Amino acid sequence: MSEDLAFWLSYITNGKHLTWYASFQFTIFAAVFGGTLAVIFGLLGATLKNSRFLPLRLIGTVYSSIVRGVPDVLFFLFFPLAFEQAVEWFIAGQVCTPEMLAAQSAAWPPCKEANWFLGTPEYLVLASVSLGLVYGAFATNVIHGALRSVPKGQLEAARAYGMSASQLLWRIHIRQMWVYALPGLSNVWMLIIKATSLLSLLQIADIVLWADRLGAPNFLPTVGLVHDDWRWRYYLVLFVFYILVTLLSERVFEAIMRRAGRGILSEVRH
Amino acid sequence: MDRLLQEIALFAPAAVFNVYFAAASIPLGFVFAVALALGKASPNPLISRLSRGYIYAFRGSPLFIQFFMLYSLALSFNVAVWKPWGISWFVLHPLFIGPLVLTLNTGAYTAEIFYGALRAVPRGEVEAARAYGMSRAQQFRHVVWPNLIRLAWPAYTNEVVFLFHATAIVYFALPVIGNQRDLMITAKDLFERDYNAFLHFSVAALWFLAVSLVVFFLFGLVYRRLMRHMPAAPGMRFAPKWLR
Numbered sequence: 001m002s003e004d005l006a007f008w009l010s011y012i013t014n015g016k017h018l019t020w021y022a023s024f025q026f027t028i029f030a031a032v033f034g035g036t037l038a039v040i041f042g043l044l045g046a047t048l049k050n051s052r053f054l055p056l057r058l059i060g061t062v063y064s065s066i067v068r069g070v071p072d073v074l075f076f077l078f079f080p081l082a083f084e085q086a087v088e089w090f091i092a093g094q095v096c097t098p099e100m101l102a103a104q105s106a107a108w109p110p111c112k113e114a115n116w117f118l119g120t121p122e123y124l125v126l127a128s129v130s131l132g133l134v135y136g137a138f139a140t141n142v143i144h145g146a147l148r149s150v151p152k153g154q155l156e157a158a159r160a161y162g163m164s165a166s167q168l169l170w171r172i173h174i175r176q177m178w179v180y181a182l183p184g185l186s187n188v189w190m191l192i193i194k195a196t197s198l199l200s201l202l203q204i205a206d207i208v209l210w211a212d213r214l215g216a217p218n219f220l221p222t223v224g225l226v227h228d229d230w231r232w233r234y235y236l237v238l239f240v241f242y243i244l245v246t247l248l249s250e251r252v253f254e255a256i257m258r259r260a261g262r263g264i265l266s267e268v269r270h
Numbered sequence: 271m272d273r274l275l276q277e278i279a280l281f282a283p284a285a286v287f288n289v290y291f292a293a294a295s296i297p298l299g300f301v302f303a304v305a306l307a308l309g310k311a312s313p314n315p316l317i318s319r320l321s322r323g324y325i326y327a328f329r330g331s332p333l334f335i336q337f338f339m340l341y342s343l344a345l346s347f348n349v350a351v352w353k354p355w356g357i358s359w360f361v362l363h364p365l366f367i368g369p370l371v372l373t374l375n376t377g378a379y380t381a382e383i384f385y386g387a388l389r390a391v392p393r394g395e396v397e398a399a400r401a402y403g404m405s406r407a408q409q410f411r412h413v414v415w416p417n418l419i420r421l422a423w424p425a426y427t428n429e430v431v432f433l434f435h436a437t438a439i440v441y442f443a444l445p446v447i448g449n450q451r452d453l454m455i456t457a458k459d460l461f462e463r464d465y466n467a468f469l470h471f472s473v474a475a476l477w478f479l480a481v482s483l484v485v486f487f488l489f490g491l492v493y494r495r496l497m498r499h500m501p502a503a504p505g506m507r508f509a510p511k512w513l514r
Contacts, residue, residue: 069482070475071435073454078471085467108465197332201442208338215342229346235339239331246330
C-alpha cells in the first residue's frame with residue numbers, strides 16, 4: 001500500500017508532471033492580465049459610449065456590439081494573427097529591398113527579413129490583449145449600465161460643491177459605479193477564466209496541451225509509465241480545477257461586493 | 271468586392287455545419303433544461319442537489335474542456351464497448367458527439383435561466399389555480415409553464431445565440447473528418463494557404479453575425495406571439511449576455 005502510494009507520488013511529481021504544474025502560470029497570467037485589460041477597455045469603452053461627441057460614441061457602441069456579436073474564439077485567433085501581420089507589414093516597409101521581395105516565394109511575410117518570430121511570451125501577451133479586447137466589450141456594457149445607475153442626486157451634490165467635471169467623474173461617478181458594476185464584472189471574470197482554456201490554440205503549451213500530452217497512451221517503458229489512454233482523467237482534473245476556480249472567484253467577489261457596498265444604498269446589498 | 275462575394279459563397283457550406291450543431295442541440299437542450307430546472311426546484315433533496323451540482327459544474331467549466339473530456343472518455347470506451355457493438359463510427363463521429371456535448375452544456379445554462387424564471391412565476395396565479403382545484407399537472411400546464419416561458423424567452427434567445435457562437439470551437443476539440451469543415455476551420459485553412467487573415471476571418475465573422483441576426487429575428491417573432499395578449503409587447507433588446 002505504502003509502496004503504491006510512493007509510486008504514484010513519484011509518478012505525479014515526475015518531470016513532465018512538474019512541467020504541467022508550471023504551465024498553470026500561463027493560464028493565471030492570461031486570466032489576470034486579460035482581466036485587468038478587460039476592465040481598462042471596459043472603462044474606456046463606457047467613457048466613449050457616454051461621450052458627448054457623436055463619432056466617439058459611435059466607436060464605443062460599435063466596439064461593444066460587434067465584438068460581442070462574433071464568437072470569442074474567432075476574435076481570440078484573429079487578433080494575434082492580424083497584429084503579427086500588421087507588425088511584419090510595417091517592418092517590411094522599412095527593411096525589404098526589391099531583391100529581397102523578388103527572392104521571397106511564400107505568400108507571407110513580404111520578405112524573409114521582415115519575419116517576426118513569436119515565442120510563448122509574445123503569444124501570451126497577445127492572447128491576454130485579445131482576451132481584454134473581447135471581454136472589454138462585455139465590461140463596456142456592464143460599466144455603461146453601472147454609470148447610469150449611480151443616483152443623480154450624488155452627482156448633483158458633487159456639482160453643487162463646485163467639483164469640476166473630471167473631479168466629479170473620478171471622485172464620485174467612477175467611485176460609486178463599482179457597486180453597481182461588480183455583479184456584472186464578476187460574470188465577465190468567470191467568462192475570462194473559462195476563455196483561458198483556449199490558450200493552446202495559439203501554440204502556448206498551457207495546461208490543456210500538457211493534459212493531452214500526459215494522458216496520451218504510452219507504450220514505451222523508456223519514456224515513462226506504460227499506460228493506455230488516460231486523457232479523460234487529466235481532463236477530469238482540469239474540469240474540477242476550473243469548477244474550483246469558479247467557486248473560489250464567487251466567494252472572493254461576494255466578499256468584495258460586501259466590502260464595496262458598505263455605506264451605499266442598502267438595496268444593492270442582498 | 272468580387273473576391274469578397276466569392277469568399278462569402280465559399281463559406282456557405284461551412285456555415286451549414288455550425289447551423290447543424292446549433293439546430294441539433296437546441297431542441298434537445300431545451301427539453302433537458304426544463305427537466306433540470308424542475309429538478310433544481312424539486313422538494314426532493316437528492317434530485318435538487320444533483321441538478322444543482324450538474325448545473326454548477328457545467329456552467330463553471332469551459333466548454334472546451336467539456337469537449338475534450340467527453341470525447342476522450344468516449345474514446346477510452348472504444349475498444350471495450352463501441353467496437354464490439356459496431357457503433358464506434360457513430361459514437362465517435364463529431365456530428366454526434368458535438369451536439370451531445372453542446373446539449374449537455376446548453377442544458378445547464380438554459381436550466382439556470384428557466385430556474386430563475388420559475389422562481390419569478392407570480393405566486394398568486396399558482397394559488398388561484400390551486401383554489402380552482404387544478405391538479406399539479408394542470409397547474410404546471412396552464413399556469414406555471416406559460417408564465418415561465420414568457421419570462422425566460424429574452425434570456426433564452428441570448429443563450430441560443432451564444433450556443434451558436436460556441437459551435438465555433440467544436441472542431442478545435444474534435445477531429446475534422448474529410449471535408450466536414452465548419453466556419454472556423456475553413457477560415458483557418460484558408461488563412462494557412464494565403465495568410466490573408468483580414469479577409470477570411472472577417473467573412474467567418476460576417477457569417478456568424480448574419481446567422482445571429484436571423485436567430486434574433488425568428489426568436490423575436492416567437493416572443494411577439496407569446497406576448498400577443500399584452501397591450502404593447504416590450505421590445506427585445508439586442509443585448510446578448512454571457513457566452514461560456
